[in-house]
Amino acid sequence: MSRFNDVRFLISAAAPAQFPADVGAEVAFAGRSNAGKSSAINAIAQRHGLAHTSKTPGRTRLVNFFELLPSRRLVDLPGYGYAKGPAAERLAWQPLIDALRTRASLKGLFVIVDARRGITQADVGLFDWAAPPLAVHVLLSKADKLNRAESTAALREAGQCLAGRGTAQLFSALRGIGVKEAQDALVAWLS
Numbered sequence: 315m316s317r318f319n320d321v322r323f324l325i326s327a328a329a330p331a332q333f334p335a336d337v338g339a340e341v342a343f344a345g346r347s348n349a350g351k352s353s354a355i356n357a358i359a360q361r362h363g364l365a366h367t368s369k370t371p372g373r374t375r376l377v378n379f380f381e382l383l384p385s386r387r388l389v390d391l392p393g394y395g396y397a398k399g400p401a402a403e404r405l406a407w408q409p410l411i412d413a414l415r416t417r418a419s420l421k422g423l424f425v426i427v428d429a430r431r432g433i434t435q436a437d438v439g440l441f442d443w444a445a446p447p448l449a450v451h452v453l454l455s456k457a458d459k460l461n462r463a464e465s466t467a468a469l470r471e472a473g474q475c476l477a478g479r480g481t482a483q484l485f486s487a488l489r490g491i492g493v494k495e496a497q498d499a500l501v502a503w504l505s
């Protein structure tokens with residue numbers, strides 16, 4: 315499959331009713347605010363500026379849909395981790411992601427985790443949300459900031475946190491580390 319030549323923005327959905335038709339296949343991208351999710355999406359889709367980086371943390375509560383290939387979508391979920399309390403955050407999130415979870419076209423979830431920070435409780439909540447049959451793939455982002463020993467430790471720790479629920483890899487949008495591997499995982503889910 316040639317990579318994503320005709321990627322285009324579809325819609326910013328504020329409510330489930332605005333989601334595109336549930337046909338084909340789609341993969342969601344999630345992560346704490348500032349984890350590097352937008353940068354990862356831009357690197358993987360090979361489109362600079364597709365997802366907007368460095369927004370005011372936690373302000374957007376929209377689910378952005380992009381079409382990578384005909385009937386093949388990338389779903390950009392709001393960043394989490396900055397709301398005043400877990401309750402407030404869940405109120406904003408829950409209806410949108412509950413609706414997303416029911417879609418037959420949703421095949422997998424990428425979770426972007428700052429490699430220096432490691433997997434947090436909020437990330438684990440998402441693994442549970444995905445639960446089988448949805449596959450989870452963790453991108454340990456900003457890997458350019460880790461040395462070799464730290465990279466090995468981050469990967470091992472991620473594997474332990476995932477506990478069989480998914481896979482993990484090192485990633486750096488800045489240095490292009492792991493972009494091909496992430497694209498391969500995405501394409502496999504979308505095929």
Ligand code: GDP
Pocket residue numbers: 345346347348349350351352353354366367368369393455456457458459485486487488489
């Ligand atoms: P988002 O909030 O998860 O969408 O994160 P962004 O993609 O906006 O990135 C948050 C911050 O991390 C920005 O200052 C980016 O420049 C930085 N960043 C993102 N990816 C990388 C990376 O691969 N390496 C480094 N060193 N910094 C990165």
